[in-house]
Amino acid sequence: MAIISNAVTIADAGAFSVNLGSMVHIKTLTASSSSTLSFVHGSSSVVLNSTYPIYKFQFINLHCGSTEADFQVLYTTDGSNFNATQTSTFFGAYHAESGAYSGLSYYSANDVAQGSTAGLGDSQSSNNDASLSGELTLFNPSSTTFVKHWIATTSLDEVNAANSNYTAGYVNTTSAVTGIRFKFDNSNIDAGKIKLYGIKDS
Numbered sequence: 001m002a003i004i005s006n007a008v009t010i011a012d013a014g015a016f017s018v019n020l021g022s023m024v025h026i027k028t029l030t031a032s033s034s035s036t037l038s039f040v041h042g043s044s045s046v047v048l049n050s051t052y053p054i055y056k057f058q059f060i061n062l063h064c065g066s067t068e069a070d071f072q073v074l075y076t077t078d079g080s081n082f083n084a085t086q087t088s089t090f091f092g093a094y095h096a097e098s099g100a101y102s103g104l105s106y107y108s109a110n111d112v113a114q115g116s117t118a119g120l121g122d123s124q125s126s127n128n129d130a131s132l133s134g135e136l137t138l139f140n141p142s143s144t145t146f147v148k149h150w151i152a153t154t155s156l157d158e159v160n161a162a163n164s165n166y167t168a169g170y171v172n173t174t175s176a177v178t179g180i181r182f183k184f185d186n187s188n189i190d191a192g193k194i195k196l197y198g199i200k201d202s
Contacts, residue, residue: 002179003187004128005190007189009088011072011121016107019064022199022200023056023069023194023197023198023199024052024195024197024198024199024200025077025196025197026045026046026047026067026196027039027044027045027046027047027195027196028193028194028195029193029194030083030192030193031062031063031128031188031189031190031191031192031193031194032100032190032191033065033167033189033190034188034189034190035183035188036181036182036183036189037058037166037177037178037181037182037183037189038082038177038182038193039057039179039181039183039190039194039196040076040079040080040179041079041178041179042079042165042178043079043179046179047140047197047198048141048177048180049142049176049178050142050177051142051198052198052199052200053139053140053199053201054137054138054139054140054197054198054199055137055138055141055196055197055198056108056135056136056137056138056181056196056197056198056199057135057136057137057138057194057195057196057197058132058134058135058178058194058195058197059132059133059134059135059136059154059192059193059194060133060184060192060193060194060195061131061132061133061193062124062131062132062133062189062191062192062193062194063126063130063131063132063190063191063192064124064126064132064184064187064188064190065126065187065188065190066126066184066187067125067126067130067159068123068124068126068158068159069124069180069185069186069187070074070110070121070122070123070124070185070186071118071119071120071121071122071124071127071132071156071178071183071184071185072090072117072118072120072182072183072184072185073117073118073120073136073150073152073182074116074117074120074175074180074181075148075171075177075179075180075181076171076178076179076180076181076184077142077176079149079176079177079179081169082116082179082181083116084116084172084173084177085114085115085116085158085171085172085173085174086112086114086115086116086117086118086169086172086175087112087113087114087115087169087170087172087181088112088118088119088167088168088169088170089111089167089168089169090106090107090109090111090119090165090166091104091105091106091107091162091165091166091167092104092105092164092165092166093105093124093163093164094158094160094161094162094163094164095161095162095198097160097162098160099160101161105187107119107122107165110122110167114172117185118163118167118169119165119167120134120136120152120154120167120182121134121154121156121163121165121181122156122158122163122165123156123158123163124156124158125156125158125159126185126187127157127160129133129157129191130156130157130159131156131157131158131190131191132154132155132156132157133154133155133156134152134153134155134156134165135152135153136151136152137150137152138150138177138180140171141176141177141178142176142177143176144155144174144175144176145174146174147170147171147172147173147174148168148170148171148177149168149169149170150168150169150170150171151167151168152166152168153163153165153166153167153177154167155166161198166184182194
């Protein structure tokens, strides 16, 4: 069957080779004054093993209950203790709604060197209209040969200023990572969703 637009054939049968369905939805968690949101392989229909080589987490309008709460990530290798060692780096761009200040900065205080908790978003506002959105990609968590790399970007309202954060790091273990936990450092996650997807191997 051909795909036709304004009487012009734009793709014919057998010629349209895009791999539809390469990103598979696995699980959505919805926050409601939640201290943490956790995805653990084998729990509540969560898949986080060798089924997919890449996993993507999407953060949708996460709202915190305290001003300037930092959004963070932790990993587990045993399904219960979220204390796997990480090393990461963090930088961000920011611009005030008033236009009074803006910049691009390396946040050394948000880096982690062989710690268990890594920052993903800095100083999220608790204003009623403020939230954090973004995504984290985790590569090959089931590997027993390599450390587990991750890359994340977030966009948030830092008390009437746009703050775009860029973070990356690795879980410094050759054990399989079997779970991931998200939280704010000094606040519950009042509202919002986190979606987990698996990306099929090409």
